[in-house]
Amino acid sequence: MRFSSKMSFKLQDQKPPAPSSATLVKITRKNSSRTRSLRGKNARDPVEVFCRLRPMGELHEKSCVEQISDEVIQLCPPGTVSVSRSANRTATQHTFKKVYNSDCTQKDVFNQLSLPLVHDLLHGKNGLLFAYGITNSGKTHTINGTPEDGGILPRTLDIIFNSIGDLLAKPFVFRPDKSNWFTVHTEANARAHQDAIKKPKSKKKNKNKSTDDTQGDDSSSPDSSRITDQSLVQGIVEDNSYSVFISYFEIYNNYVYDLLDDTSDAPQSLLALRAHRGPQAKNMREDTRHNLYVGGGIEIETRTANEAYALLGRGHKMRRQSQTNLNHTSSRSHAIFNIRLVQSPLDSNGEEVLQDKSRIVVSQLSLVDLAGSERTSRTKSGGTQLREAGSINSSLMVLRTCIETLRDNQTQGCNKLVPYRDSRLTHLFKNFFEGEGKVRMIICLNPRNEDYEEMTYVMKFSELTQSVSVERSEAPKQDITFSVGRRRANLVYKSSLQQLEEERKMKLAEEEAIATLDLAIGREPVKHPFSVALPPLAPDIDKYLMRELSIQEFIKLLRDRSTMRGRLKEAVNKKQTMFRQMLVAIEEERDQLRLSNTKYTTELDGKEEEIKLVNERVRNLQKRNDQLRKTTDTYLQAKKDLELDLQAAEQRFEEEKQCGERFKCVLQDILYHEKAKWESRMRLKISHNEEELLMIIREKDSALEEIRNLIEDEQAGSQASSYYLMTSPYTKHNGIGDFPRNPDKNSFNTVSKASKIPFPARLRKKTLQSPPTCKKFSSRTTDHCNLPYHEPTVNGTDFTQLYRGDLTCARGSGTAGQFTEVDTVQTPERTAVKDIPRFVVGSKPTYIPKLSERSKSSIPVSTSANRLSRALNPRT
Numbered sequence: 001m002r003f004s005s006k007m008s009f010k011l012q013d014q015k016p017p018a019p020s021s022a023t024l025v026k027i028t029r030k031n032s033s034r035t036r037s038l039r040g041k042n043a044r045d046p047v048e049v050f051c052r053l054r055p056m057g058e059l060h061e062k063s064c065v066e067q068i069s070d071e072v073i074q075l076c077p078p079g080t081v082s083v084s085r086s087a088n089r090t091a092t093q094h095t096f097k098k099v100y101n102s103d104c105t106q107k108d109v110f111n112q113l114s115l116p117l118v119h120d121l122l123h124g125k126n127g128l129l130f131a132y133g134i135t136n137s138g139k140t141h142t143i144n145g146t147p148e149d150g151g152i153l154p155r156t157l158d159i160i161f162n163s164i165g166d167l168l169a170k171p172f173v174f175r176p177d178k179s180n181w182f183t184v185h186t187e188a189n190a191r192a193h194q195d196a197i198k199k200p201k202s203k204k205k206n207k208n209k210s211t212d213d214t215q216g217d218d219s220s221s222p223d224s225s226r227i228t229d230q231s232l233v234q235g236i237v238e239d240n241s242y243s244v245f246i247s248y249f250e251i252y253n254n255y256v257y258d259l260l261d262d263t264s265d266a267p268q269s270l271l272a273l274r275a276h277r278g279p280q281a282k283n284m285r286e287d288t289r290h291n292l293y294v295g296g297g298i299e300i301e302t303r304t305a306n307e308a309y310a311l312l313g314r315g316h317k318m319r320r321q322s323q324t325n326l327n328h329t330s331s332r333s334h335a336i337f338n339i340r341l342v343q344s345p346l347d348s349n350g351e352e353v354l355q356d357k358s359r360i361v362v363s364q365l366s367l368v369d370l371a372g373s374e375r376t377s378r379t380k381s382g383g384t385q386l387r388e389a390g391s392i393n394s395s396l397m398v399l400r401t402c403i404e405t406l407r408d409n410q411t412q413g414c415n416k417l418v419p420y421r422d423s424r425l426t427h428l429f430k431n432f433f434e435g436e437g438k439v440r441m442i443i444c445l446n447p448r449n450e451d452y453e454e455m456t457y458v459m460k461f462s463e464l465t466q467s468v469s470v471e472r473s474e475a476p477k478q479d480i481t482f483s484v485g486r487r488r489a490n491l492v493y494k495s496s497l498q499q500l501e502e503e504r505k506m507k508l509a510e511e512e513a514i515a516t517l518d519l520a521i522g523r524e525p526v527k528h529p530f531s532v533a534l535p536p537l538a539p540d541i542d543k544y545l546m547r548e549l550s551i552q553e554f555i556k557l558l559r560d561r562s563t564m565r566g567r568l569k570e571a572v573n574k575k576q577t578m579f580r581q582m583l584v585a586i587e588e589e590r591d592q593l594r595l596s597n598t599k600y601t602t603e604l605d606g607k608e609e610e611i612k613l614v615n616e617r618v619r620n621l622q623k624r625n626d627q628l629r630k631t632t633d634t635y636l637q638a639k640k641d642l643e644l645d646l647q648a649a650e651q652r653f654e655e656e657k658q659c660g661e662r663f664k665c666v667l668q669d670i671l672y673h674e675k676a677k678w679e680s681r682m683r684l685k686i687s688h689n690e691e692e693l694l695m696i697i698r699e700k701d702s703a704l705e706e707i708r709n710l711i712e713d714e715q716a717g718s719q720a721s722s723y724y725l726m727t728s729p730y731t732k733h734n735g736i737g738d739f740p741r742n743p744d745k746n747s748f749n750t751v752s753k754a755s756k757i758p759f760p761a762r763l764r765k766k767t768l769q770s771p772p773t774c775k776k777f778s779s780r781t782t783d784h785c786n787l788p789y790h791e792p793t794v795n796g797t798d799f800t801q802l803y804r805g806d807l808t809c810a811r812g813s814g815t816a817g818q819f820t821e822v823d824t825v826q827t828p829e830r831t832a833v834k835d836i837p838r839f840v841v842g843s844k845p846t847y848i849p850k851l852s853e854r855s856k857s858s859i860p861v862s863t864s865a866n867r868l869s870r871a872l873n874p875r876t
């Protein structure tokens with residue numbers, strides 16, 4: 001079954017369905033002016049303009065159009081062909097929504113250009129498509145195409161009927177009324193109407209025809225070579241019933257003619273009149289919704305795409321075409337093919353169209369094949385053709401003016417009157433430009449050089465059109481009052497009933513056959529469940545005829561039977577209702593599930609989209625992270641380099657500092673040396689002076705002593721006296737050291753402060769000329785001693801003191817010494833004690849720095865100049 005197969009196909013559809021399938025559609029365009037004022041707040045869409053380049057005709061022809069991208073073409077002025085002064089002489093680029101080059105197929109053009117309009121039509125929205133261009137540019141080819149490769153129009157018809165094929169209402173259920181709207185009728189009424197039309201083969205012409213009436217007409221028979229488009233639009237509201245009405249007009253010399261005005265069944269007299277007068281022009285009318293329509297135009301209900309295509313062929317034959325210099329079949333009129341789709345919801349049982357006119361939604365798609373603008377100088381036309389060309393050009397000019405005014409009104413905020421009424425063409429489509437539906441345009445171009453100049457005007461027009469925006473039309477609102485899926489539920493119910501009936505019939509036949517067989521073999525027939533419910537009447541009739549039953553009994557029996565039948569019928573009806581309700585519930589649930597499935601699928605799609613976006617973001621962040629890491633590495637490297645530089649600088653600074661320190665030390669050394677030199681010199685000088693003074697004093701003392709000794713000797717005779725070893729006030733010895741041995745006991749005295757040493761008073765004091773030794777020290781001839789004392793210090797140097805004193809012979813035995821001064825000697829660091837030059841009394845004094853001063857510098861003693869140069873240049 002075609003319906004079920006399509007249903008199953010639709011169930012697979014994962015795309016969101018139409019606004020709501022479980023709805024009753026209400027007309028929202030009841031008050032056009034009101035809705036228009038409300039629509040003022042709607043979003044606007046620019047008029048979308050597409051461009052199609054037809055293939056070059058002759059081989060020698062050259063093209064002045066270059067396709068830059070999918071949206072841009074470049075018009076290059078031809079060098080060879082002469083163009084007027086006003087024409088642009090530089091290459092210009094023009095942008096379109098999409099550019100189709102000569103390789104693009106009719107299907108490509110249809111899918112992108114017209115399919116969205118078909119989708120809108122099926123969802124209750126209006127659409128308008130213009131084919132615009134100069135003569136011989138391929139407009140008619142784009143709209144009509146060929147039977148083998150249909151253009152936009154045949155494909156549109158195919159898709160419409162593919163999509164609603166099983167949802168079509170019965171013929172004449174919807175019928176056009178006189179006010180450009182539709183009435184809705186029951187199926188019985190529609191059938192009666194159809195029969196009434198068929199029967200008398202009416203002489204009275206009916207404006208509302210169905211193609212069922214025109215089946216016998218050869219002209220309307222579909223082209224057998226036609227290749228149909230098999231695709232369809234998804235998401236159609238299945239609980240609506242649809243009807244398609246076709247009308248086909250042309251605007252010729254600014255008059256509207258009906259191309260479907262069939263004169264074949266007109267009376268001879270009328271035909272003669274028409275032949276004399278020509279076809280009757282139609283008037284334009286405005287309905288109560290302020291929509292403009294062709295008054296008295298024929299609108300034919302079609303049930304298949306082929307029927308509609310046949311109408312197209314029929315009308316196309318009537319369209320005015322003639323041969324011009326530029327086109328063998330040049331259209332001399334604007335052709336308007338209108339497809340009106342009527343839809344209304346089914347009743348609660350999903351059985352019939354709801355008998356409520358206000359629930360009807362009508363949408364219209366108008367496909368307009370404009371006559372080509374032409375320069376009469378090029379077409380070399382005259383007479384009628386000249387008039388036609390003038391009319392074509394002027395109507396196109398009005399179209400241009402209208403669009404220009406619209407553009408000005410929209411961009412400059414002015415409120416100029418748009419001259420729609422100046423031409424039938426613009427007047428008819430006024431509402432589309434004012435927000436009744438989507439408007440699209442395809443610009444057809446013949447890219448040969450000869451058409452360059454006219455093409456520049458076409459380009460200007462296309463740019464102008466693209467700058468105009470049209471309010472976005474809204475799909476009609478739908479109120480949900482009935483269950484969703486009632487059409488399918490009804491179909492399932494009907495098919496179940498049919499199936500049951502067939503089964504019952506089969507079982508009855510089977511039962512009858514078995515009963516006959518039983519009778520034939522003389523066996524009592526077995527009662528079938530069907531018979532149990534309502535036993536067969538025949539035996540009772542037989543009984544009555546055999547007079548076994550009285551008439552009253554038979555009547556009672558019949559009454560009982562009738563009552564039983566009534567009860568059974570009631571039970572069956574109840575079951576049927578329950579079954580139907582169950583089916584509706586199932587269908588409703590299924591639809592709900594489908595809706596939720598669609599919702600979840602949409603959500604899933606959304607989530608997947610989000611995931612994609614997040615992944616994309618993560619990728620970008622990772623990239624950024626990598627970049628940052630690289631940057632960080634670079635900075636770290638730079639930091640390391642800087643640290644190294646800093647270290648080097650610090651080292652240099654340290655070296656400089658050390659150099660400065662050394663220089664300072666050297667200077668201090670020099671200062672110290674100089675100071676010490678001067679000090680020792682001065683000290684020497686002082687000691688020299690002191691010695692001289694001492695000598696004088698000693699001489700005086702010895703003279704005095706001698707005098708005193710003489711006096712004492714004389715006075716005391718041989719009485720011995722004791723002397724004390726006096727430590728000099730400078731002496732700091734602690735008892736460790738080489739002190740003179742007691743000459744008498746041949747051992748060293750441990751000298752402590754105020755040690756008592758016997759000293760012979762007889763001995764005279766003499767000055768020692770050589771360094772003191774124990775031997776010499778013990779000698780009574782010596783009168784002067786040196787006592788060396790040394791010890792290691794903390795910093796590893798040796799500290800040596802040389803005590804000097806005067807020796808005098810004790811009066812008894814031994815020598816008494818009186819230390820008069822001490823010399824301090826310190827060796828340089830790590831210098832062995834043995835290496836210390838012994839200080840020799842009387843030798844030339846050597847400068848030895850003081851301990852405190854030595855500790856300040858570790859530089860060995862050297863010549864001043866040498867040391868200075870070393871301190872200044874440590875590397876050398």
Ligand SMILES: Nc1ncnc2c1ncn2[C@@H]1O[C@H](COP(=O)(O)OP(=O)(O)OP(=O)(O)O)[C@@H](O)[C@H]1O
Nearest residue numbers: 054055135136137138139140141327330331371372
């Ligand atoms: N895309 C195309 N591919 C192949 N042939 C094309 C194409 N476009 C146009 N043609 C051919 O160019 C010729 C003129 O095309 P068509 O009649 O459609 O032009 P037009 O614009 O309708 O002209 P006019 O305005 O005079 O009616 C026809 O023979 C048609 O078959």
